[in-house]
Amino acid sequence: MLPARSRLRASADFQSAMRRGTRAGRRTLVVHIALTGDAERMAGFAVSKAVGGAVVRNRVKRRLRALMADRIDHLPAGSRVVVRALPDAADAEFSTLARELDDALGSAVRKASR
Template sequence: MERLRSHREFVAVLKCRRRVSDSDIVAHYRVRDDVSDNATATGSRRLGLAVSKAVGNAVVRNTVKRRFRVLAERYQDTLPTSCDVVLRAKPSAAHASFASLDEQTRKLFHAVARKAGRP
């Protein structure tokens, strides 16, 4: 799964105002129209992570980000092909178990696929 890198890409996803959430994670998503979005003509799924200082210190935030990357990689095939997802951690994500985050990510990615009308 590729990564969202620029501020412009993050803002494009967040401006769509499409999101699904659970107790520890909020997933903002956007299905790109690759014809008009010339920045990414590959049609691949992209992931962005937003973990604020409210979650914890740098060690805790990096742990949460590593967990999110592993889980997103695990469930990426659930998403539509040209989908951008920003996973935003709630402060409670710092204390959540990996199994809990795994279940939440699975549910959120299935909800995104259902709402986005996966082809």
């Protein structure tokens, strides 16, 4: 599980990562990443009603949190990541979400590091 200290919670943090950061999209999700230079790596999740009802949205969020828990320590220091789920995430297999998250994170980190 993603540690509480690693979760983005403030609206300003989400806006900052999404507006000033770089992004990489895949069929099921879009990753926004901003490199702030802080020591802490943090992640947040945006799952809109377009993904589905409350049960579906919560399932998608739980899956994304579990996937990010394994990956957050491999991100550059000071990373602020927002993972935005797209409607196709509702029907995606866990392995598909994992693969697309890895691809999008890798692409976004490369763009942000330039």
